[in-house]
Amino acid sequence: MTLPIPVFDGHNDLLLRLFAAPDRRAEIWLTGEGKGHLDLPRMRQGGFAGGMFAIYVPSPGTRAAARLDTMMDVPPYDLPLPAPLTQDVALRVAQTMADDLHWMADSSGGAFRLCTTVAQIMAARADGAIAGVMHMEGAEALDADGAALQAFRARGLRSLGPVWSRPTIFGHGVPFRFPGDPDTGPGLTEAGARLVRDCNHLRILIDLSHLNARGVDDVARLSDAPLVATHSNAWAITPSTRNLTDRQLALIRESGGMVGINFATVFLREDGRRSPDMTLDPLLRHLDHLITHLGEDHVGFGSDFDGTTVPAxxxxVTGLPVLTDALTAHGVNAELMQKLCWNNWMAVLQRTWGG
Known part of the structure; x- marks a missing residue:
């Protein structure tokens, strides 16, 4: 049997599953419960060799979330944004999720490592361990003065999205709207501009995914680091507010950044539906478009596993070899496969984090 190709993934929400069921952390992570997209045994089976693990503070109201998911299967839709979160509430949740990520490493018997440098990621891969990078999706847990950012960096934070979709003190995210344009409101606040400068100084990657168009423009103007969207797709293929326009792709290309293709059906399907009943052909069309506008060295994967619905x-995660087989059938050669699955992420992280 052919071994799966090692994949580095730009975004997942496993920490959210652990947070929702604290009494079952060991079952969910170490042995698997047959639910969700990720656990340690299935990650090893599917070739998941490393990735960004998101600290994401959920909005209250699971019933409302389920209702909104249903609405996303009947386009057009324009879902209301949840209310902003206070920092004290968000900070408690974010600290718990950071604790869980450290616990994942401590409980894995060496099979999973929390990494803060490219050298550590490469060493983990060489040793057969999965590399995890701490990411924050939405900066509600941070204060405007930078103290919390410093504290989270000391715990391993190396990647940060200023917003999810709720507004924060730093900026504004796009609503879940289809069809829709990402130009949906004002850009970064004064605190958001400081956050960009602080992240540059601390060598923390700034994630453009979920930012609105003016926010992306502001990051491009302020940042001296490569522009990265960890889990986004091409607006020209699927006109969702969450996807990137060709003008935004040009900004990313000019900065030496990259885009991780999101596996979420709503951002892949041309009809914007949430249904998983689809082939991987739309993903391949997004791939072709991104490579055309960014180049082969600036595209990877950002699955959104455990945070979305993926194609059937x-x-x-055990379906990653299905994806790589589809890429091979699509004409992706061995060199490009290595770039998409691993090398491009390592290169952009090196450019962002330094030595």
């Missing part, structure tokens, strides 16, 4: 042929 993939099902979960």
């Amino acid at each position: 042929p993939m099902a979960d």
